[in-house]
Amino acid sequence: MYIAIDGGGTKTEYLLLDKHFQVVDHYLGGCLNHDLLGNGWADVSLALKASIDVLLERNGLTVSDIEAAAAGISGLDTAGDQQQADACFSSAGISRFLAINDGYLPIAAENPAAWGVSLNCGTGMCCAAIDPSGNRIKLAGMDEWSGDAGGGNWIVMQMYRKVYENLILKDVNTPLVMEYVKAMNLGSKVDFINSWSDLKEGENAECKALHRKIIWLFFELLERSNPEAQALADQMIKCAAYSIDAAVRELHFSGEKIPVYLSGSILTKAASSGYLSMLKKALSCICQGKLEVHMCTKRPVEGAVQLLKFPVVENFNLSYNSI
Template identity: 25%
Template sequence: MSYILGIDGGGTKTAYLLADESGRIIDQYKGPTIHYMQCGYDGLTSTIKEAVDYFINKQKIHRDEIAYCFVGAAGYGDIEEDKEFIKQAIAKGLEGIPFAVDNDTFNAHAGALLGQDGICVIAGTGSIGLGVNKDQSIICGGWHHAFGGDEGSAHWIAENYIQEFTKQSDLRSPRTLLYTYMKDKYNFNNDSDALQQFIVDWDYDRTKIASLSKDVYELAKKKDSAALAIFKKAAYELSLIYRSIYKQLDYQYKIPVSYIGGVFQSKEFILEPLKEYLHDLNLEFVTPKFSADIGSLLIAYKYLGIAIDNTLVSNLETFHNSL
């Protein structure tokens, strides 16, 4: 039996799926990010090797039984000169397993739209979009968070949350539940304790900061006006990604558009304003068919020439629906 390995390397965590040629998921594994700017090339190698060794040891299979692997890697392609170094680091981790690698937008798009033309936007720790129209594709967004990029992402939402707290502290903005919520949750004696908490104690860690977006979701459920405004701003920023791709690819027909990433788990707080911002375009929002890790499997199957038929899709659905 031959096995297929799909890897979805996001900005916070990495998901690994081991499947057979019929789409039956054999095992799964979760690990830390493989974004090379966060873990380094050596970290990328060791993280992937650890996951592969896990599958080999647990399933009692040989490395050469893994016929192919597709790696969706956040950050891949951002800096052209780094692509070869990323490939080399992945190759060391896979130790002889044939593979292909591309930006994680490609496997997200493949999973969400099952290979159809259209647009998929990822809004997790970071944000980025991919549009496909026949033989053309365009990536939009994904600029580094250090200078305010990754608009609409969990990290961006969290930064706006902290910024709003500082404004409410100074009375530059009217105080809402957001102000007391942050103070109480993080046990601030003084408002300036936010600096100690997020910059010193957390070292302004990207993943930890992004996790604050969950606070904004909780506040939105309580109808906090500041939190709702942050989500509306995030939706607007994400709408610009869809709109830019739509215009550049010059779609001449109604296209499906989808979405993947933790920000979209905020449901109506992000999706309703997003759809409103895009109401003038000839597109249809569709629920993502599969997750990005399954998207990596789908791309690997295509590289091997394995047909994405009803049986394979049905087997993948069995796993997806069990999550």
């Protein structure tokens, strides 16, 4: 039996697979991003083991029945994170496993040969790439530290900042300010200031609903050619283009077209057609026109399934026991 995992910042998808990699059971667990949990990797370890135990117990299995596991984990960004992630799987009793950043999963999900580039914009953003030899690199994903632009949290923060700069600092009602105040049902400047508390609450349902409303407003304003929204979109596109170009330069791709997979809820669900067209046009201009841009159509956890298959793991030049 095998286990495939897509560990996110909000939820985690677990698949129990038979020896033919067919799905036997499915479980939806909570956050596996250590940056978002009170006790960091200690909480990740507890959540991982508890979820795996649920799968095992309801299928009459023990951990010794698991041949291997493959997981993409949000927030697995550094060598120190890698050590901690490995320790989590060892603590769960799984001796053969592959733990990597979840940004790589869309590549393996969309391309059975498991190479290409993934631009992932969900709650945050990152760029991950794997070349045909299995070498890999992940860029961005460190928020303000790496100048990320394009994730949902970034859009919400930038929209709030635009209103703050105009309404509070300049006492000016721009079209963006007026639309924001109307959409958020704010009656005064004090209401706007106080709304910050609700926007930074993080995981509760009310906060998520407010974030979705602001993200929708941003893309609506962009479709109406609002200059402030366009300036934010330009920043997002620049960040994406620079990240992808840097990743491609760092790895070794042949003369073939390099597939770029757009993934994450911002790109696959929220983004307007106008923004996606602008992004694709910008990406077509970099890397000497060698990029082929695709929208992801498969769930990231399917990438973890692909990575469990021996030929793909072999391409990574990795043995399970050394991971």
